[in-house]
Amino acid sequence: MWKPRGVDRTSVILQQLRSDGTRITAARRALVTALVDADGHHVTADDLVETVHRSIPAVHRSTVYRTLEALEQAGVVEHVHLGHGRAVYHLSDDRHHHLVCERCGAVVEVPEAVVAPLREQLAVGYGFVVNGRHFALPGVCRACAALIPAD
Amino acid sequence: MWKPRGVDRTSVILQQLRSDGTRITAARRALVTALVDADGHHVTADDLVETVHRSIPAVHRSTVYRTLEALEQAGVVEHVHLGHGRAVYHLSDDRHHHLVCERCGAVVEVPEAVVAPLREQLAVGYGFVVNGRHFALPGVCRACAALIPAD
């Protein structure tokens, strides 16, 4: 299976943005690169700011937020809330979900396929189309369950 | 677990708290009542503040937050984040989940049973115990799906 290199994917995305009329700036290039490099891992806006700063320290937090919003509107990026306020961002084509441990904060990633049956049942029974890309379920991870057997 | 008949739910909960060593105050009584009255509906901290104020206007927001924290520690209350920051609170024995429409904000409630199979699969396959009580899935509700067929 062929896996596109980070640079390739970045330019594909930038290309797509440009064709939408959005302008490509150094900040945006850096942010998209940061998202591509994150590659399926959950990153907060803060993480992204930090990463972007490694190449362009001048980029302001607000620019990151605004660009994320633009990317989201363009359908390139999505975000979920992993409890307690802060959101995590990811490219739209990373199809997996999050199990967030309420005790230690660990994040377990689960492929889409596992969730597909529930998705179908909700669609049929409730007319509700679960976000195809990404969501988070709270719970207790294996390690914590082992440490604290009963609640 | 025993379900109260003649005795109202509020006093049962307050009783339980008192036996935990927590002190019962007017503010706490009002808050528990507000939670009981919400009865399975999603309420934000703000909703609760407002409700509590209807009987005791003097109760401060911070008291509500602190009491909610205490109630959560006592296992009486839990909260979930329905996207974008604000959390919703509910009594721990209300077993249902939320489907939150990303377009109109509607919240569809789904009984635990629907989710049970996924829960089991995640437990077996990932050692992850999904929160037994409450979580939220983002998506698009029936009405919005009808309005905006394709994305």
Add this chain to the structure above:
DNA sequence: ATAATTGCAAAGTCTTTGCAGTTTG
């Protein structure tokens, strides 16, 4: 009595916004 609880005000976190200057296409 005495430790828990409260109100208040202030701070903290995460995110958004108005504006004037800069850059892209």
Add this chain to the structure above:
DNA sequence: CAAACTGCAAAGACTTTGCAATTAT
């Protein structure tokens, strides 16, 4: 060049915290 984008600073939503006064047990 015009429209889009940016940094900055300030505000906004939601929640937490330090403290002295109050209150339940």
